[in-house]
Amino acid sequence: MRSAVALYRLLDVLPVFAGDGRISPSFTLVPGSEFSADALAAVDGSGARIVPWEQALTTSYSLVLVASPKGDLRLLHGHRVLLPHGAGFSKTIRGEGSPGSASGLDPKYLLPGGATGAAEEEEEGGWATVHALAHPHQVDRLRAASPRDGEQARVVGDPTLERLLASHSLRDRYRAALGTGARQLVAIASTWGPESLLRRRPGLPAELAAVLPHDTHQLALVVHPNERARIGDFELREHLAPALDAGMALVGAHEQWAATLIAADALITDHGSAALYYAAVADRPVLGACDGGDELIAGTPMARLLGSVPRLGPAGEIHRQLTAYRPGAGRDAARAAFAEQGHALDRMKELLYRLLGLPAPSAPVEPRTLPAAAPTTRTPAAFDVFVDRDGDRVRVDRVPAHAGPPGHHLAVEHGAAGERSVRSAGLLYRRALAAGPGPLDTAWTAGGWSAHALGRYPGCRAAAAVLPCGTGVLRVRGDDRLFAVRIEPVAEDGRVVRADPAAALSAVHSWVAKREDPPASFHCLLGHRAFRVLVSPATEAEQDRTF
Template structure:
């Protein structure tokens, strides 16, 4: 986390040919290997610690007071590596001291190279530093938070981030886990999978943001294997450097432990936050995170997540964030002014601006088999899909042929296919829509309906025992200037259930409603034309 804070700060020197940037890793961290790998991936130049202490530097920038920083000769800027000072790490430094304000580390750095500037984000942080180390507080200034600047500058990219994540019209629920024994991922390891089973796939998307220290301890491969049920159900696991912040901007709601990432979310927007933090020894009473967690709903069971989100009181998150951040919109300029003053240089003439956050990636795993729950109501057919095996069985199993495990295909009540990309083969062979549906019903005797998705939100559907094939077309919705489209596979489940119900349809076109959450999509069902039957897929 300290490295990523430094990477948020270093652009204050961008465009200046006089500046050379070097990285060194202070010994003692069990997360050092991953930090060096991250620097190497960025193309940064590193200096071994054994050599770093033998050189003179014009400026040293650090985001943690831990380690013998006094060996680095040159004026030093010390930054917090999170949103304020909210946690105490048991067994580390002085008992009950906030991480980042521990006098055992702050006073160690006085020696030959005292900290020239404590660059803090809020006056309250200066007061807390003064209570810990009055000498250090005399060199403290409130310059704002450079990471928050990137959040605020990137707010207008929300739609772009959601498009990259494949969120669409769903609600994106982000889970945030800090590191250590009181973190979400340690205290509630099964929560992501339980939420994936609880929340309908067509209404919610999940993302889990894991602190880089925790990812380093487990390793990316082991972490992904532990989370496999939730990831297979479509949950996102963003990169810990910048993508976590892009996902928070894209999110509609947040589930958090006591990690300070939640404060950035609350500072940038006023959307629901719920807590899963249990009482422990790490959270500092009266800190901004403590105020936040005391003011938001507590989540007990995964089954109560929707009620917990609805219980959030608007404004409570932003009130806590105001305790952590001041000088909003000024951090880059203020910090550059202070840094160049210590360098004894005039800053470049060009304006320094926060770097926009990149679009997140890669794309999530997309489930291809769903247990579909059906409820026939006076308003229409209500559809709720959950990835197969994640929750209780539904009315039928809907499976995308060619994308799902064959065992799912052989158990499907509704089997559907999406068009394949155009072939570059010198002699091509391709199914027609009508031909494939006949083939599917023959090859899978347990299947009741087979369908092909066609362009323009249309589908061709064949039901076992019915003489005719059907064309199914879903109409998009207009919502406050936006057009919302439904995945045609969802409407196929609604039509499949309607055609298998004991109430027969008339001979002509039929209009019905497919209900997904609070949305109703109008669907037209009619006999398919010969042209639709012969459509090449």
């Protein structure tokens, strides 16, 4: 391995040896990569055995699996099987190898003499015993680079795709881990290098956070491991702070990215391989954010995909562009990248055990499903709220505060937002604290806290307590009455969708801010869903409820 992404590809292959005590896997780091530090950390975290490179060079192995053709791999002793990582050989890396050659198919790395190797060297073939490829078209492209290597190629499919296909039924679990709920999950995928999404459009995540309402949409960002290694997770999070503060999830580089693709309802992408994996699993909307520049190779599966899906212009156009997506484009491109779907590990098992000279275990190979790991996310606690009233229907769009233009009012969660936001709030609300009671417990009543909040924050128009049952007890400045606000769930395709009570409080605020009495019943529109809201005078019991 040379990088973390190469390691992850190798780990996806290892289930072919599961349960076989005759096989003893170990890993070594091929020197020469700027991303090697993250690779070592990743393999150390997996608990695998690491063999120093110098020791690996003096040892004879039955089988050598590699996921990148770069480095002095011909010095390793044993049958060498090259498993290219990524999908489709769609990218050329500027300033590396032979100009214009696809990364993974570059003669500089495949042939003994490199790109300028002698004809006799090319006839002898390269250093790899077998190239395990994902599609017959890739064999043709390899044959064009090296006829002898093309003869040594075998189409086995893509082991990483097998994990995504096997995990599709876990979609609800992945969405629960992300905290998506009934919202639309929009994933953003960025590869690495100067033409990547994060280099070409670094502000796009924050721009999307400013136009996608919190109650209807969630953002999740998938970043290539090489880009994370280049600047480190700390600096990456600092660069992304505006979008992360608005609630965007930054998902993990190993396994979590693939689970996020399964969970997503739409993908915004550059020319990285993640888009082809996404398209192979389900035919959902894909938008191109940038064109790949001189890194994208014409005629490849990724070029076909980007050429057939809508192109995202300004972030504000996302709703229209998602609507413009037409099914079929993604699937066609994925079929050009991945063959043997559903059978890749079986094909890999046949190939590897034949090279080992061992009878293969009779049990079928099962791809390992992806874990449902929860990324660390920041939940917004202050919102610019946009309200549009039309009779008994009130549309509410809550956007994280200061992400875009100011809304009709600022709604802030006390106890979660900073003091500056709290002092600026038009609507201030508080939820029950999660901590358990201490030896001398105290708790606010709904009526007591709302009165305290209006007394302490003179700029606040209304304050509300969100009780554990979901009822909001709302107090309006200058009015002795307290209102009980309840938002009812919506039945949808055999499921129940529940809205945040704070969204209903913002809807009621549109009346009380104008000194108007709210109706006893109205509909709060969050995206395409209409939730019935009931408003009544708060009972003494509701006012005295502690939280």
